[in-house]
Amino acid sequence: ETGVTQSPTHLIKTRGQQVTLRCSSQSGHNTVSWYQQALGQGPQFIFQYYREEENGRGNFPPRFSGLQFPNYSSELNVNALELDDSALYLCASSLGGQRWSTDTQYFGPGTRLTVL
Amino acid sequence: AQTVTQSQPEMSVQEAETVTLSCTYDTSENNYYLFWYKQPPSRQMILVIRQEAYKQQNATENRFSVNFQKAAKSFSLKISDSQLGDTAMYFCAFQGGSEKLVFGKGTKLTVNP
Numbered sequence: 001e002t003g004v005t006q007s008p009t010h011l012i013k014t015r016g017q018q019v020t021l022r023c024s025s026q027s028g029h030n031t032v033s034w035y036q037q038a039l040g041q042g043p044q045f046i047f048q049y050y051r052e053e054e055n056g057r058g059n060f061p062p063r064f065s066g067l068q069f070p071n072y073s074s075e076l077n078v079n080a081l082e083l084d085d086s087a088l089y090l091c092a093s094s095l096g097g098q099r100w101s102t103d104t105q106y107f108g109p110g111t112r113l114t115v116l
Numbered sequence: 117a118q119t120v121t122q123s124q125p126e127m128s129v130q131e132a133e134t135v136t137l138s139c140t141y142d143t144s145e146n147n148y149y150l151f152w153y154k155q156p157p158s159r160q161m162i163l164v165i166r167q168e169a170y171k172q173q174n175a176t177e178n179r180f181s182v183n184f185q186k187a188a189k190s191f192s193l194k195i196s197d198s199q200l201g202d203t204a205m206y207f208c209a210f211q212g213g214s215e216k217l218v219f220g221k222g223t224k225l226t227v228n229p
């Protein structure tokens with residue numbers, strides 16, 4: 001059984017650019033959630049995808065968008081990068097059977113994004 | 117909105133001793149889940165233990181156990197026989213009838229030899 005993987009590990013961008021982060025869910029999982037973790041803070045929920053549809057969203061602007069593919073892998077896209085977007089981006093997968101997934105979320109190793 | 121509070125930013129313990137990390141939460145929901153996650157310097161968030169609110173029995177996983185007090189909205193983590201590999205950030209998290217985990221700000225635990 002493979003765990004959650006994320007790519008790339010590190011990324012450096014400049015203000016105004018766009019970035020795409022990728023996540024492969026754990027085998028058998030159909031739900032992916034994305035979190036932003038600023039330095040010294042706990043993770044903040046960005047959004048969740050269940051069977052290729054957005055299943056809930058946190059307090060993030062529309063320039064944060066996502067996709068989920070038929071194999072349940074997912075992308076997080078951030079447009080018009082700002083300095084405050086510098087953070088660790090964590091992806092978590094779970095097995096959701098209902099609209100709200102309360103099954104345990106298992107995390108990937110994260111992508112460290114630095115915006116200069 | 118749910119909130120999770122971890123009042124101990126940093127703690128330290130000697131190897132082989134026992135340490136307890138505190139967590140309180142606020143919610144109006146009756147059915148929910150509580151978690152402790154560990155985040156070592158490698159950054160990977162690792163599940164330590166999970167508690168379902170409808171279960172009165174406290175969850176246990178080897179050296180890790182919780183003290184779940186539903187009325188007091190308290191969820192502490194006890195680590196017995198602390199090991200050097202337990203050094204990490206520990207996050208308490210809440211999940212109610214929605215899709216998201218709500219995390220506390222974390223407690224940095226250092227296990228000293």
